[in-house]
Amino acid sequence: MPGESMDRSRFLKEYVLDVETEFTIDGNSANWVPTTHVRAQKWGEEISVIDLKDEAPKGRFRHRSATMALSPDNKFLIIARTRSSEFTGGDEENFKARDSIIMWHLDSDGKQIGRKMPMAVEGLADKSIEAIANDLANHHELDIDAINRIRLGFVETLKKADVQNRASVLQKSKGHFPSYNPQLISCDGKSVLLIEHGGSTQSGMRPKEKLPQVVVRPLADISRVSIRLMGHSDTIIWASWSPVDPRTIATASWDGTHRIWNAETGECRHEIERPERRQNWAGAFSPDGKYVLLSGTDDVGVYEVDTGKKISELKHDGLAAWVRTLAWSSSADEIAPENSASILLWRPFANRTGDEFNDIVKMKSESRLMTMFLNFIRIEWLG
Numbered sequence: 001m002p003g004e005s006m007d008r009s010r011f012l013k014e015y016v017l018d019v020e021t022e023f024t025i026d027g028n029s030a031n032w033v034p035t036t037h038v039r040a041q042k043w044g045e046e047i048s049v050i051d052l053k054d055e056a057p058k059g060r061f062r063h064r065s066a067t068m069a070l071s072p073d074n075k076f077l078i079i080a081r082t083r084s085s086e087f088t089g090g091d092e093e094n095f096k097a098r099d100s101i102i103m104w105h106l107d108s109d110g111k112q113i114g115r116k117m118p119m120a121v122e123g124l125a126d127k128s129i130e131a132i133a134n135d136l137a138n139h140h141e142l143d144i145d146a147i148n149r150i151r152l153g154f155v156e157t158l159k160k161a162d163v164q165n166r167a168s169v170l171q172k173s174k175g176h177f178p179s180y181n182p183q184l185i186s187c188d189g190k191s192v193l194l195i196e197h198g199g200s201t202q203s204g205m206r207p208k209e210k211l212p213q214v215v216v217r218p219l220a221d222i223s224r225v226s227i228r229l230m231g232h233s234d235t236i237i238w239a240s241w242s243p244v245d246p247r248t249i250a251t252a253s254w255d256g257t258h259r260i261w262n263a264e265t266g267e268c269r270h271e272i273e274r275p276e277r278r279q280n281w282a283g284a285f286s287p288d289g290k291y292v293l294l295s296g297t298d299d300v301g302v303y304e305v306d307t308g309k310k311i312s313e314l315k316h317d318g319l320a321a322w323v324r325t326l327a328w329s330s331s332a333d334e335i336a337p338e339n340s341a342s343i344l345l346w347r348p349f350a351n352r353t354g355d356e357f358n359d360i361v362k363m364k365s366e367s368r369l370m371t372m373f374l375n376f377i378r379i380e381w382l383g
C-alpha cells in the first residue's frame with residue numbers, strides 16, 4: 001500500500017508470532033532442554049511475577065522495560081528501563097541520568113554499601129503540613145483539599161531531595177555503555193569500559209578530544225580514568241573486553257573501521273578497514289580470546305586477535321545488511337548470528353563445502369514492513 005508505514009507501537013500491536021523454522025540443525029529438530037516439565041513452559045505457568053510499576057508522569061514517553069540481568073550468584077535481578085533502574089532483591093533506588101554511569105556497591109545481601117538513611121517522606125510531609133495547617137485554614141481560608149494538595153507538593157519535593165541525598169554517596173562517571181552484548185568488565189574484574197563523546201560526526205567533525213572514545217576506568221573508583229582509547233572519528237557502537245586478556249579491547253565504529261586495542265597503553269594494535277568505509281555495528285570474541293567476530297554493513301568476518309588478519313568470511317546470499325546480535329559456542333567452532341528474521345548456525349572454520357551455515361530458527365511474516373522490524377536482541381548458547 002503506497003504510503004504505508006510501520007513503527008514500534010504498530011508492530012507490537014499487529015505482529016503475530018509465527019515460526020517457519022524452529023531450532024533445526026542439519027535438518028534435525030533440536031530437543032527441548034530437560035526439565036521437570038515434559039514440554040516447554042508457556043506464559044502463565046511462571047513461578048512468580050514482578051509487576052513493573054509505571055510511575056512516569058502523563059504525557060512523558062517511557063518504555064515499560066528494556067533489559068534485565070541476573071547477578072553471577074543468581075540471587076538478584078536488575079531490571080533496566082528507559083528512564084530508571086531498580087535493584088530487586090535488596091534496596092530499591094530510582095535515578096534519572098543522561099549519558100552518565102552510576103555505580104552501586106552492594107553487599108552479599110544486595111544492600112548498598114555506604115548508603116545514607118532514606119528519608120521518611122510521608123512522615124516528614126505530615127509534620128510539615130501540621131505545622132502550618134492552622135495558619136493556612138484560619139488566616140488564608142484554605143479548605144482541606146487545598147491543604148492536601150500542598151502536602152502532596154511537600155511529598156514530591158521530599159522524594160526528590162531524598163534521591164539526591166542518597167545519590168551523593170554513589171560513584172558517578174560521564175559516558176554510556178556500548179551496545180550489542182559487550183563484555184563491559186575486564187576478565188580480572190578490575191576495570192570497566194564505557195564510551196564518551198559518543199555522538200555521531202556525520203553532521204560535522206569535532207576537535208580530537210571531543211571525538212568518540214573508549215574510556216577505561218577502575219571498578220574501585222569509576223571517577224578515575226585509567227586510559228583513553230582514541231582514534232575513531234565517528235560513533236563507537238560496540239566495544240568489548242577480551243574474555244581472557246585484560247589488556248585487549250575490540251571496537252566497532254561508524255567510521256568504517258574495527259580496531260583492536262592495547263588497554264594498558266591505549267595503542268591501537270590493529271585497524272581493520274574496508275575500502276568502502278561503511279558503518280560497522282558489532283562484534284564478539286571467541287571464548288578462548290584467539291579470534292574476534294566483527295560485523296559491519298554487508299560484511300561479517302572472523303579475525304585473528306594477534307595479527308588482525310581475516311581468516312573467515314560469512315558469505316550468504318540472504319545475509320542482512322546489519323548483523324548485530326552474535327554469539328560463539330563454548331567450543332569456539334560455531335557461531336550463531338542473527339540475520340533479520342532468522343538465526344544462522346555458522347561454522348567459520350569448516351571446509352568450504354556449502355554446509356558451513358544454515359538457518360536454525362526462522363520467523364515468518366507475510367509483510368515486508370513487519371519483517372523489517374523483526375530482530376533478535378540476544379542470543380546465548382546453553383551448556
